[in-house]
Amino acid sequence: MIVFENPGEIDIRSISTFGVSVKEGANPIGFFGTGLKYAIAVLLRTGHRITVMSGLTVVNFGIEMSEVRGQKFDFVTMKIDDAAPVAIGFTTELGKQWEVWMAYREIACNCKDENGEGRHEHYMVDPEAGKTMLIVQGDEFESIFATSHKFILEDQPWLTSGTLEIRNRPSSEFFYRGVRVSDLRMRGLYCYCEQAKMELTEDRTIKSEWEMYWRIANGILHSTDKQFLRAVVTAPEDTMEGRLDYGSSGEPSLEFLEVVGLCMADRSMKLNASALKVWQDATKKEFSPRQISLTSVQQKSMDKALDFCERIGFTIRDAYPIHVVESLGEGCLGLAKDETIFIAERVFHLGGAKQLASTLIEEYLHLRHGWKDMTRELQSFLFDKLVSIGEELVGEPL
Numbered sequence: 001m002i003v004f005e006n007p008g009e010i011d012i013r014s015i016s017t018f019g020v021s022v023k024e025g026a027n028p029i030g031f032f033g034t035g036l037k038y039a040i041a042v043l044l045r046t047g048h049r050i051t052v053m054s055g056l057t058v059v060n061f062g063i064e065m066s067e068v069r070g071q072k073f074d075f076v077t078m079k080i081d082d083a084a085p086v087a088i089g090f091t092t093e094l095g096k097q098w099e100v101w102m103a104y105r106e107i108a109c110n111c112k113d114e115n116g117e118g119r120h121e122h123y124m125v126d127p128e129a130g131k132t133m134l135i136v137q138g139d140e141f142e143s144i145f146a147t148s149h150k151f152i153l154e155d156q157p158w159l160t161s162g163t164l165e166i167r168n169r170p171s172s173e174f175f176y177r178g179v180r181v182s183d184l185r186m187r188g189l190y191c192y193c194e195q196a197k198m199e200l201t202e203d204r205t206i207k208s209e210w211e212m213y214w215r216i217a218n219g220i221l222h223s224t225d226k227q228f229l230r231a232v233v234t235a236p237e238d239t240m241e242g243r244l245d246y247g248s249s250g251e252p253s254l255e256f257l258e259v260v261g262l263c264m265a266d267r268s269m270k271l272n273a274s275a276l277k278v279w280q281d282a283t284k285k286e287f288s289p290r291q292i293s294l295t296s297v298q299q300k301s302m303d304k305a306l307d308f309c310e311r312i313g314f315t316i317r318d319a320y321p322i323h324v325v326e327s328l329g330e331g332c333l334g335l336a337k338d339e340t341i342f343i344a345e346r347v348f349h350l351g352g353a354k355q356l357a358s359t360l361i362e363e364y365l366h367l368r369h370g371w372k373d374m375t376r377e378l379q380s381f382l383f384d385k386l387v388s389i390g391e392e393l394v395g396e397p398l
Helices: 012-016 035-045 100-113 139-146 209-221 226-233 254-266 273-283 296-311 352-369 376-394
Strands: 002-007 049-054 057-068 071-080 086-091 117-120 131-137 159-161 164-167 171-176 179-188 191-194 322-325 334-337 340-344
Touching: 002 100, 002 139, 012 035, 012 049, 012 057, 012 071, 012 086, 035 049, 035 057, 035 071, 035 086, 035 100, 100 117, 100 131, 100 139, 100 179, 117 139, 164 209, 191 209, 209 226, 226 254, 254 273, 296 322, 296 352, 334 352, 340 352, 352 376
Parallel strands: 171 191, 322 340
Antiparallel strands: 002 117, 002 131, 049 057, 049 131, 057 071, 071 086, 159 164, 164 191, 171 179, 334 340
8 A cells, every 4th residue: 555644634624625725835736626536536436445544533435326317426435433424525537537647646746745755555554643644555556656756756857957857868758846747749858847837737737738848948948068958959850859849949058059050060960950940040150061072983973873863763963953061960871951962971981873872862852852751752752663663674564
């Protein structure tokens, strides 16, 4: 069983009465008195047992089925000491969309607000004067308690930037004052927790998703940690940071501008487009990797690759300017940008004209059709093209 204990004795009336929320903590996480009722309903609905000890008074909660206009409901009952159970005005339908972890979060937050803590016990505890103890029995709740860090942060932040705390681990959740209040659309490289006041809904979730992402972007934009900044502005597109919009988050830090500027040449393929725009607006500079002159051997490879592309139906020569540059960053061989094909010099060292031809075709298709990497449109086109080339090889259509 899990026992939550805090100093002071809860007024039993606040458990059964809606619209009552009185907390002792100076800076409570929540302020809705309905939360505990929701938690009780959810736990009873999912087969858990719940007991509250207010000082020496013991309150057990149960279920009593009753019919309302021909429909059966499980009404929540409250049994105080040795008195008979009494229905207290709400059913297990309360919090119908809640999951057990949300009930845990609510109880744990209430306990934290009251300067208390939770613990695991093997045997039923005895009531004590001057204390409130809330006891939950049930396997699912105990499993959630064992992984409580997913719902309530217990460790110290790795970094802070203004009011945003950053923990050095991946996370798909967003936290407010140490409590999970929202899921992210995409998994983040880091775990983020906002400490400044934010507006929550009645079930302790973020009221404005836009504000959540703005808080994260604002914290990143004003960070001074270059290691962290490099990681987030070059994050892959399948991460939250890779798609983050910095456009309305104010003036960037000097460190943010410095890191983005350095990444322009080194890791431009992975650079967050919004971060790039912030940098360009702040510095008034354009994308300009250092262009090189081709050696005679490199020029022969380029001509051979372009001739091959034309023979298989890709008229790339003279369609767009082709700039060979020193580097486009680690793992990046080509880039389609500003109606120009950029080719990293490294291509010539990897696979000669064959690698060059495939890179030219990929970037040409990005410019010609606007298709991005790994999209269904690009995939379909390439397979169709492969079949067409096969038809030409065999000399007849399918």
